[in-house]
Amino acid sequence: MTLAILLDEIAGAAAPLTPAELGNRLGVSTEDIDAMLAALRAHGLLVADRGGEPADVCERAGACLGSCPGPTNCALASDPGVVPLQLVGPRRRSAPVAQESRWR
């Protein structure tokens, strides 16, 4: 099981998946998928795409009447804790295994 196969699976999925679902599809444990996702993130191939925190700009709308506590202390912008990891750039499908083995 390689990072390339995992990236292909993510790129080819019709819908967003959880690590457990990816593990099911690829026949590996969720723990392994987590480790591979961490590796892809560490190498800039997946990026956590939360697009910035919303609360820092609420103040302009007067939502908290000038007492905006900032992005990390906003009492109302509760974060469900899901981290969406998105592919960086367009993904090409990886080469067949035979070709890949040349560099391994």
Added chain:
Amino acid sequence: MKPSIAIAGNPNTGKTSLFNSLTESRQQVGNWPGQTIELHTGQLEAGGVTCDVVDIPGIYGLLAVSAEERIAAACLLDRPDVVITVVDLTNLEQSLHVITQIAEAGLTQVVAANMSDVAERRGIRVDLGRLARALATDVIPTVARRGEGRDQLLDAVGNALAASSAPPLVIDYGPVVEQHLAVLTAAITSVPCVASIAPARWLAIQMISSDEFLRGRIAPLPGGAEVLVAAERARHEIEADIGLEAGLALAERRFDHVRRLSREATGHNGRGPVASDRVDRVLTHPILGFGVFLAVMWLVLKITADVTAPYLDWLDEVIAGPVSRWAVAGLAALGGDGTWVEGLVVDGVLAGVGGVLVFIPVLVGLYLTLAVLEDSGYMARAAIVMERAMRAIGVPGKAFLPMMVGFGCTVPAIYATRTLDTHRDRLLTGLLVPFMSCSARLPVYVLLASIFFAGSTGSVIFLLYLLGIVVAVAVGALLGRTMLPEPDPMPFVMVLPAFRLPNAHTVWALVRRRTWAFVEGAGTLILMASIVVWGLLAIPVAGGSFGDTDVADSAFGAIASATSTLTEPLGFGEWEQTGALMSGFVAKEVVVSTMNQLYGEREPADKARGSGFLEDLGEIGSSFVGATWATMRAIPGVVGLDFAQVEDGTSSQVESRIRDSFESASGGHGSLAALAFMVFVLLYTPCIAAVGALRDEFGTRWMAVSVAGQLCIAWLGALAVFQLGRLLGLG
């Protein structure tokens, strides 16, 4: 010049705790130049030398993608004398990616193996000696928040400063990649300006991995352009030779290296599926997961509405009784009794703000249950369910984040649409977010549902929350198929936090912050709105003088009466009801404060001044004990065991007048009219701040479309509830 130390590592590994422990009071906080990201700097003593130390932002690797990673990369390119890399021992493998990349960059490194206590509790054993030998560096176990391991870590840093720098780590990237790396390394070595930045092999690796930040640094240097051309050539040749992105090829080899290191240090070779995986399969299942989500939401609202009701009644009695009496007595002492000031304080501030503050127990109940769910990790699973429901109808998957935020407050939820990829996704989600029932609407539901649907309050509120989701889904499906068709979805993975037992401290912190935000809102926006409403109620338009006029003949009555014909078909065509809805445009809590001002009537003067201060305190205390006892008896009722059979059947004067008003406005269908009113509150514009947020994000035109659309949908929704209900003989 003082030696420089950088503290690096993944986010949430205890870096900042370690920084605080090492620097004690010698630290400063500022911003990174040109960034809003905080910069923590300080000094520490290591090996008898004073060193400058900087806590760099948490990173996952050295490829600078995010703003934090660019800052970290810039820091490390400054070549600090020692890097203290903080490792979370409970997640060693993830931390090893950063350690490996720092070692490849040839930086002198000391590893702080943090959270060693948590790892031990979880039975995670790491052979630190073996890890140190494999990394060729000191690895010191620490518990940063308790300062454990601090002295040993400083000794290790002192030793590292005294020793000559270690050679860079070399990973074998396979013959094809190595061949190109060698050529590029030689090309870099021949350009001194570039080679002086960092070890040439590491620069070659980073450029082949498309490190845009590093390219930006190299491009303006003499000979930099030639190096970049050579790097591009090497990258293309590698990709042509192995048929894989060059960055991915390097990542594969580094991943193998890290995995081997991790397994040697932990003796762990992976595990099979665990219980949490199986639970996740149910909780994130498109159908089962949605069922669980609905059941959990029902339970949350049942607890919120039913269990906290006795405290609501208690606080209502306290504000309407002793607090009002003290206010009147205070005014009398100052000579202000019988004047318009007394009217402002009692009918304006106490009726308005007090009428909203009585809902604090309800909101504490909601915040408490939601905080427990959040901290346990369940809300992340609920978000996945929401994501699937949204995507099924053509709304972007990532819309679940703003949608979930929308249950708290619409304003940050609208700004959270910035997390979405395209303008179409942002706009569509921004138009749907206001239909999520924000917590400000809860007091309106509790007030009316407890009057008209006593015994089923929680279930009615649950159905309203559900209706908000259904309307959002329906509007999303309509817009997604007509005005805003969906482009190709962007693939992504949703990483979930692990399940855990909720931490009492974290839960309490969340409840406290959110409750305080509600109290602050009552003390500012609702206070101002209450004063404005009181002022409009005091201004006569058909006889009388300021502060001494029939409310029906006041400016507020006149304005509200002008629009009440629009709501007659909805079952609530009396001017008090439309007036409350109009003031609710400012904020939804104001609907409740206005109702209290309109339907409330002051206690007779003799009763208001009848009790002593100590008697009042005694009354507050005894009624609190009574409320606590009633709450204890109400808890089994959540699961259908009703031990609280004693109902006094009494209702406050405000509640009686609200009931009479809805009954008369609807021709005897008060419950249906109240339900239609709540549906209207659910679906029309959440608040003026939300309108501002919509204008900020999407412009005046879309703001107008959103406000007008919500009003139309609210009107149609309320009409359907009242008229269909009547036709079906309900209520």
